[in-house]
Amino acid sequence: MTLVILIVSLAVGIMYYEVDPHVPMFVGVIAAALMAMYLGYKWEEIEKSMMDGIYKALQSCCILIIVGILIGVWINAGVVPSMVYYGLKILHPAIFFIAVVLICSITSLATGTSWGTMGTMGVAFMGIGFGLGMDPGMTAGAILSGAYFGDKMSPLSDTTNLAPAMAGTDVMSHVKAMLLPTAVTYGLVLAIFGVVGAMQYHGGDADMSRVTEFANALNVAEGGVFHINPILLLPPVVVIVAVAMKVPAIPGITLGIIVGGALGMIFQPDCNLGTIFNFGINGYAFSDEALAMFDATLSEETAYTMTRLLESGGILNMMFSVSMTIIAMMFGGIMEYTHQLEVVVDQLKKLARGPVGLVTLTEATCVFSNMTMPEQYISIVVPGRMYAEEYRKMGVHPTVLSSALEGAGTVTSALIPWNTCGVFIADTLDIEVVKYGPWALFNWMMPVINVLFVALGLTLKDLNGKPFKKKAAKV
Numbered sequence: 001m002t003l004v005i006l007i008v009s010l011a012v013g014i015m016y017y018e019v020d021p022h023v024p025m026f027v028g029v030i031a032a033a034l035m036a037m038y039l040g041y042k043w044e045e046i047e048k049s050m051m052d053g054i055y056k057a058l059q060s061c062c063i064l065i066i067v068g069i070l071i072g073v074w075i076n077a078g079v080v081p082s083m084v085y086y087g088l089k090i091l092h093p094a095i096f097f098i099a100v101v102l103i104c105s106i107t108s109l110a111t112g113t114s115w116g117t118m119g120t121m122g123v124a125f126m127g128i129g130f131g132l133g134m135d136p137g138m139t140a141g142a143i144l145s146g147a148y149f150g151d152k153m154s155p156l157s158d159t160t161n162l163a164p165a166m167a168g169t170d171v172m173s174h175v176k177a178m179l180l181p182t183a184v185t186y187g188l189v190l191a192i193f194g195v196v197g198a199m200q201y202h203g204g205d206a207d208m209s210r211v212t213e214f215a216n217a218l219n220v221a222e223g224g225v226f227h228i229n230p231i232l233l234l235p236p237v238v239v240i241v242a243v244a245m246k247v248p249a250i251p252g253i254t255l256g257i258i259v260g261g262a263l264g265m266i267f268q269p270d271c272n273l274g275t276i277f278n279f280g281i282n283g284y285a286f287s288d289e290a291l292a293m294f295d296a297t298l299s300e301e302t303a304y305t306m307t308r309l310l311e312s313g314g315i316l317n318m319m320f321s322v323s324m325t326i327i328a329m330m331f332g333g334i335m336e337y338t339h340q341l342e343v344v345v346d347q348l349k350k351l352a353r354g355p356v357g358l359v360t361l362t363e364a365t366c367v368f369s370n371m372t373m374p375e376q377y378i379s380i381v382v383p384g385r386m387y388a389e390e391y392r393k394m395g396v397h398p399t400v401l402s403s404a405l406e407g408a409g410t411v412t413s414a415l416i417p418w419n420t421c422g423v424f425i426a427d428t429l430d431i432e433v434v435k436y437g438p439w440a441l442f443n444w445m446m447p448v449i450n451v452l453f454v455a456l457g458l459t460l461k462d463l464n465g466k467p468f469k470k471k472a473a474k475v
Helices: 002-016 022-038 043-056 058-077 079-088 093-111 114-132 136-153 158-167 171-200 209-218 230-244 249-267 273-282 288-297 300-310 316-337 340-351 355-372 376-393 398-415 420-429 433-439 441-455
Strands: none
Touching: 002 022, 002 376, 022 043, 022 316, 022 340, 043 058, 043 316, 058 079, 058 158, 058 230, 058 249, 058 273, 058 316, 079 093, 079 209, 079 230, 079 249, 079 300, 093 114, 093 136, 093 171, 114 136, 114 209, 114 300, 114 420, 136 158, 136 171, 136 398, 136 420, 136 433, 136 441, 158 171, 158 316, 158 376, 158 398, 171 249, 171 398, 171 441, 209 300, 230 249, 249 273, 288 300, 316 376, 340 355, 340 376, 355 376, 355 398, 355 441, 376 398, 398 420, 398 433, 398 441, 420 433
16 A cells, blocks of 8 residues: 555656655655554654664765765866767767767766766757768667666766665675676677668768867867866776775775866866865856856857756755655665565565566566656665565575666666656657667667576676576576
8 A cells, every 4th residue: 555655646746746756755655654653563663664774875875975076076177078078089970879879878977867968968969960861769779878878887876876775785886796787788789889870871971060069168278168188087997996996985986086186186277175175065067257158159059068967966966866865765664664565575576486587577666667656766766675675585685686776777767758767858859759769779678688697697696796506596
C-alpha cells in the first residue's frame, strides 16, 4: 500500500503538476511512517529508522558536496573549458557521429551532467547535423549516447553518486565495477556510428562556424575567456589515477580540487583563493565583462551555450541531489526497519532464482519505475532500497546492484516519452523519442550487455569482491 501511495504521489506530482520529486517523495515518507504506526511501531523507532537510513547515505552526500566544489573550481581554473576545447578540435564531418559521441562524452564526463551536455553541445550538433544533411534521429542518438556515457561514468554526476548510496557501496568501487560492460558497450556504439557515418556522409563543405565560434570563445588566444593549456588536463588524470590506486573517494576528489585550484592560479589571471572559495559554494559565474563580450562578439546561440554549460557547480547547486538523497533514505530507512519492503520483495524475488535473475529483475524494476514514477532519480532510489538486502542475502556484492541501477535506471529514462528526461530531450533537441530512440544505442544496449556480463560471470562478485562460482551465476 505504501509503495502504491508513493507511485501515485510521484506520478501526479511529476507528470501532472510538473514539480520536482522531493515533496511527492516526502508524501511517501509520511505514508511509510503512518503504516509503521498502524503496524504497532512507536514513533521513536520510526524516527530512528529514518536517521539510520540517512546515515547510510551520508558518505554520498559528502561526496556530492565535494563534487560541487570541484566543478566550480575546475571551471574557474580552466580545466573543464580545456577539456571541451580540445574535444571540439576533433570534430570533422567525415567522422561526424563518432565525433559527436566523443565530444558529448568528454563534456558530460567533465561536467557530470547529461542534461547540461544535451542542452548546450547537443543543440549545436543538431544544427550542424542538419547542415550536413544527417538524419536528425541519428544525430540525436549520438548526442544521447555520449551524454549518458559521461553521466553514467563521471564521479561528478549525481546519479553516479546516488546509485552506490542506495546499494550500500562507495562511488569509486561503483565506477570500477561499471568499467568493463560500459567500455564494451561504448566501443560497440562507436563502431556502429562509424559505419553509419561513413555511409551517411556524402562529402561537400560543412558549415562548422558554430563549432569554431564556440571553441574560439573558450580560448583567450582566439579572443575568448580562458587560458587553454594541455597541462590543465592534469587534474582529471590525477583523479583517475587516484581511482586506479584505490584512494578513497573523498580524498581522491579533494586531491583533484587542490591540483585544479593550484593550476588555475597559475594559468588564469582571475583565479585566486577568493574565487575558489566563492565558486566552490555558489558555482562558477562569468564576470560582467565576459558577459558583455559575449553580447558584443558572439551569436545568441553561442553565448547561450557558454553560459548554460559553464555556469554550474558549487555546493548550493548540489543541494537538489543531496536533499533528494536524504528524503529517499528517510523513506528507505522506514521501509526496511518495519519490513514493509519485504512484502513486495518476497513476491518479486520468486521471479529471480539466482544472481542473474536478480540483476535482470532489478533492471526491469528500474525501467518500470521510469515508466510509472517518471523521474530518473526515483528509478535508482526505489529499486535500490527494494533489493539491497536481497543482494546481501544472496551473497552478491553491492556494486553489482549499483551497476544494475545505473545501467538501467539512469540510461533508460531517456527512452520513455513521458519521463522527465524524455520530455527534456524532446523539448531541447526538438525531436520525438520515437525518432531518436532506435539510435540512442548506448541507452538501450547498456542494460542488455550489463546482464550478459553478469550471466557470463565477468562482473558478478561475492561479498568479498571475488568472482562468483559458476554455479552461482545461473538464473
